[in-house]
Amino acid sequence: MKTNNYGFAISKQLSCVILLLVATLSSYATTPPKGNFNLISTIEVKATYLTTDFLKNAYVIDNKNVLTKYDSIGTKIGTYTESKYGKLTAIDATSPFNVLLFYKDYATLVTTDMKLNTRRLFKLPSIGINNVAVACMSHDNYIWVYDMDAAQLKKIDNNYQVVQQSLDLRNILGEAITPNYMIERDGLIYLNIPGMGVIMFDIFGTFYTSVSNTDLNKDDLNSFQVVQQKIVYFADHYLYVYDLNTQEPESVLLPEGMKPRDVRIEKGRLYMLDDDKLQIYAQTK
Numbered sequence: 001m002k003t004n005n006y007g008f009a010i011s012k013q014l015s016c017v018i019l020l021l022v023a024t025l026s027s028y029a030t031t032p033p034k035g036n037f038n039l040i041s042t043i044e045v046k047a048t049y050l051t052t053d054f055l056k057n058a059y060v061i062d063n064k065n066v067l068t069k070y071d072s073i074g075t076k077i078g079t080y081t082e083s084k085y086g087k088l089t090a091i092d093a094t095s096p097f098n099v100l101l102f103y104k105d106y107a108t109l110v111t112t113d114m115k116l117n118t119r120r121l122f123k124l125p126s127i128g129i130n131n132v133a134v135a136c137m138s139h140d141n142y143i144w145v146y147d148m149d150a151a152q153l154k155k156i157d158n159n160y161q162v163v164q165q166s167l168d169l170r171n172i173l174g175e176a177i178t179p180n181y182m183i184e185r186d187g188l189i190y191l192n193i194p195g196m197g198v199i200m201f202d203i204f205g206t207f208y209t210s211v212s213n214t215d216l217n218k219d220d221l222n223s224f225q226v227v228q229q230k231i232v233y234f235a236d237h238y239l240y241v242y243d244l245n246t247q248e249p250e251s252v253l254l255p256e257g258m259k260p261r262d263v264r265i266e267k268g269r270l271y272m273l274d275d276d277k278l279q280i281y282a283q284t285k
Contacts, residue, residue, distance in 0.1 A: 041074025166205035185226035234263040
């Protein structure tokens, strides 16, 4: 892995959030917009998890294991309250039409429609996959999982068949790993390994490249977004942007007033979650 060190250009003005984040991070933006982000909604919620989709919906898991979906102005759209599979660990809303819910304790996955109605249920122990660290949707609406026992990435179709898998990663990396986040974007699977970095694979599960924690200047990354070959992640009240092509990171100071535990960006929207609330900011002209 690379071990380059870079300096970070830090902005203290919220207008820089627009110029940097919306213009360069949104895959739907073509020119830098002008204006600022204004706070449009504060949702009182004791939540532990945040993600978003390209339709600007927000998904949060509260401390009672309830998933709630909000639209781009903070209106509640629906909830999902199933608890018989244990704690809801993560959500992949890459496709808002086919949202993936991951229950790590029982190696169980559920997909839902836009209203959070159940579509499919995957109980992976039934096909011999008992210990799943992370899961995400694939571009063709199948599912990627990391099988801890086999130390392999595995792609599972809707008929419970493993249609792609990687080599044993212990042989590639020289040690056993416990990844904590995975996502597929633009033909690559991004696997985050705490204490190591982000490892990328192609859509066949073949190792492609990697970015070390030193590159990212972050040792305990929990999640990130990938937009136009840029890894976007939150740390210490800054939103960081690491360009995989130039290998040059930038950082932007976020709005004051809260201590967020997670931050997301979608076109024209900035989402900030702390222990007590979700704030949604909108771009203004």
